[in-house]
Amino acid sequence: MELTKSAARALKESKYAVAFTGAGISVESAIAPFRGENGIWNKYEEKLFEINYFYSHTKEAWEMLCDGFYEATIKAIPNAAHNALAKLEQKGIIKSVITQNIDNLHTKAGSKNVYELHGNATKLTCIRDGNKYLVRDFDLKIVPSCKKCGAMLKPNFVFFGEMLPEKDMRMSIDASRNCDVMLVIGSTGVVYPAASLPFEAKRNGATIIEINPKSSAFTNEIVDIFIPMESAKAMMQISELL
Numbered sequence: 001m002e003l004t005k006s007a008a009r010a011l012k013e014s015k016y017a018v019a020f021t022g023a024g025i026s027v028e029s030a031i032a033p034f035r036g037e038n039g040i041w042n043k044y045e046e047k048l049f050e051i052n053y054f055y056s057h058t059k060e061a062w063e064m065l066c067d068g069f070y071e072a073t074i075k076a077i078p079n080a081a082h083n084a085l086a087k088l089e090q091k092g093i094i095k096s097v098i099t100q101n102i103d104n105l106h107t108k109a110g111s112k113n114v115y116e117l118h119g120n121a122t123k124l125t126c127i128r129d130g131n132k133y134l135v136r137d138f139d140l141k142i143v144p145s146c147k148k149c150g151a152m153l154k155p156n157f158v159f160f161g162e163m164l165p166e167k168d169m170r171m172s173i174d175a176s177r178n179c180d181v182m183l184v185i186g187s188t189g190v191v192y193p194a195a196s197l198p199f200e201a202k203r204n205g206a207t208i209i210e211i212n213p214k215s216s217a218f219t220n221e222i223v224d225i226f227i228p229m230e231s232a233k234a235m236m237q238i239s240e241l242l
């Protein structure tokens, strides 16, 4: 409780606080993380998420994506940690959320300024003109195609071998440089370039608060307040104090 109190105090005194979230925040929404026990890598082959494989084995890749991955992602609902971040944004305390997650749960919870470094799995994008569509409007048993130009749609998340979305990355770098408090939740800190952002925040003088049941690559390097708790419980406590 002392730790969550310190975190709440730092957030209350901040002028520009941002959140940086990873898979850990969504575990309590039953979204499997990619890494670790019960991780997606244990169920699916990593090649499924490689862009070259996707283009060369399109039908097979879609079939595998439809086998559980999409259903779980579309049906997932935000948990108390997502909800608390949305509430803190409404109160003007959290200015934006930078996320490594593709599950859309921050937006579902009501957060407005969300930068999605790895895209969004609830959308599809045309490989020719970039038009976006919602996954739920398509029967993915057939490879989906663009309603405007007929080209194939691909999942609107970042595959291995693809660039990160330029605008989201730029906004995330700006937010990391400008923030005075960064709340890092549920990130292992091993996926780059995303993991460089908390370091960028620290270099620019921000206080780093980390919520994570286990320590991460950030913990002993840059973290000022480490809260070794599940994110939902910790964020509920922090939120109640603000």
Ligand SMILES: [Zn+2]
Residues within 6 Å of the ligand: 126, 127, 128, 129, 130, 131, 146, 147, 148, 149, 150, 151
């Ligand atoms: Zn198109």
